Amino acid sequence: MNKINLETSINHHIAISAIMIKRVFYKILSNHDLKITPEQWVLLNYISESNGYTIGELSxxxxxxxxxxxxxxxxLDIAGFITKKADPADKRISKLYLSKEGKDLIEQLHQCAFESTNxxxxxxxxxxxxxxxxxxKKVISNTNNYLK
Amino acid sequence: MNKINLETSINHHIAISAIMIKRVFYKILSNHDLKITPEQWVLLNYISESNGYTIGELSxxxxxxxxxxxxxxxxLDIAGFITKKADPADKRISKLYLSKEGKDLIEQLHQCAFESTNxxxxxxxxxxxxxxxxxxKKVISNTNNYLK
DNA sequence: TTTATATATTTGTCATGACAAACAAATAGA
DNA sequence: TCTATTTGTTTGTCATGACAAATATATAAA
Incomplete structure (x- = not known):
């Protein structure tokens, strides 16, 4: 039998690293009294980098x-960090932008991300x-190809 | 400002890799018609390696x-893959063992884990x-030290 | 134009992760 | 012994991940 040894499994260590990194990020966000999660930070970061992403694009x-x-x-909308602008040409979609509060927040989030990375x-x-x-990146591409 | 670029962030790529690997594992488990999750597999694997772990030890x-x-x-208990044996010396704890069904399952899970790793x-x-x-392992140790 | 299909998004459900609180049993201290 | 603290576990709540289904709008086909 092909028995997996978790102690030498890259897959397993990627999973554990991801959990631990997220815990550190949570901790740092909490230390800075920021009411936001690591997942929300990723979305905010993308929104801050380009104007008018849709939810599908962000996904x-x-x-x-x-x-x-x-x-x-x-x-994020309810919390007031982003604003949604309906697209007049396509009523299904909204385009997303950072609000003033979102812009202030993103500055602090970059600092937190920097700390947790270090x-x-x-x-x-x-x-x-x-x-x-x-x-x-190779692992991501491998898994992506498999799931396609 | 220390602006993070997700495209070159190891932290971010670890997070994405972890998600993708889990998706592949889910897919493979589903292909094998196994009604179990990647997280449950990790617990079962530890239980299979030693007799009588407690929940705290597994955690x-x-x-x-x-x-x-x-x-x-x-x-896992309700699904019938493990059995709990109360410890007569300490009524707070139970020791966990694989059931017959659990032992059969773990064989197939090793195969699935092997496939997803490959x-x-x-x-x-x-x-x-x-x-x-x-x-x-260094990342895990770094984050672990920070959280201690 | 009408109908079928495709696209963008939302809602519902269950499993898991983080975290706080509740509980019961064991152990230490007065 | 009795009380306080510690330890092991369970329950509750909210956010997220996976996945299915529902909904609304757009677009293609007849």
Whole structure:
């Protein structure tokens, strides 16, 4: 039998790393008294980088389920960090923008993301970081191809 | 400002990889008609490796929240894959064992885990895999130290 | 134009993750 | 022994992930 050993499984360690990184990010956000989640931060970050993304576009960019993205956007909207502008040409869609509060928030979020990244990669050579990043992109592409 | 670029962020790519790997695992489990989740598989795997873990021990091993581990164990118990044996010396704890059904299941799960691992790491050199594994362990240790 | 299909989004449900609170049993201290 | 604290576990709540179904609008086909 092909028995998996979790202790030497890259898949498993990616999963654990992801959980731990998210916990650190949560902690840092909490330390900064920011009422936002790591997942919401990803969406806000994409919205801040371009004007007028739709929920569908954000869902694709952030690799999140369409339905869940829709709900997260609702929360960001209710919290007042984004504004939705209905598209006159297509009544199904809205385009998303950062509000003033969202713009203020995103500045602080970049700082939090910076802190959590530094904690995670502390003591890891730049060269190694490049190798790992490249390998993770390969993993993402492998899994993406399988799921297509 | 220290602006994070998600496209070159190791943290972000670890998160995305974890999501994609889980999707592949879900898909494979579904293909095999196995009514179990990737998270439950991790718990079952630990239970299969040693006799009589408690929920607390499993929670630590699997890096999962105690409360969530407790609920997942309830589900595995209800589904009939494990059995709980009350400890006569300490009435607070139960020790967990695989049932006959659980033992049958774990064989198939190893095969699924093997498949999903192969899909994820296809085309990645053994050497690189070692580097990535080692780096992920460093990330886990870094984040763990921060959260302590 | 009318109907069928495709697209964008929302809603519902169940499993899991984080976190706080409740509980019961075990253990330490007065 | 009795009380306080610790330990192991369970329950409650909210956010997210997966997935199915519903809804509304757009577009293509007849």
């Amino acid at each position: 694709g960019l952030s690799v999140k389920d369409f339905a869940n993205t829709s709900r997260m956007i609702q929360k 904690i995670a990669i502390e003591g890891i050579d730049k060269e190694i970081q490049e190798i790992v990043l490249h390998t993770l | 630590g091993l699997s890096v999962k929240d105690f409360a969530n581990t407790s609920r997942m164990i309830q589900k 899909i994820a790491i296809e085309g990645i050199d053994k050497e690189i895999q070692e580097i990535v594994l080692h780096t992920l």
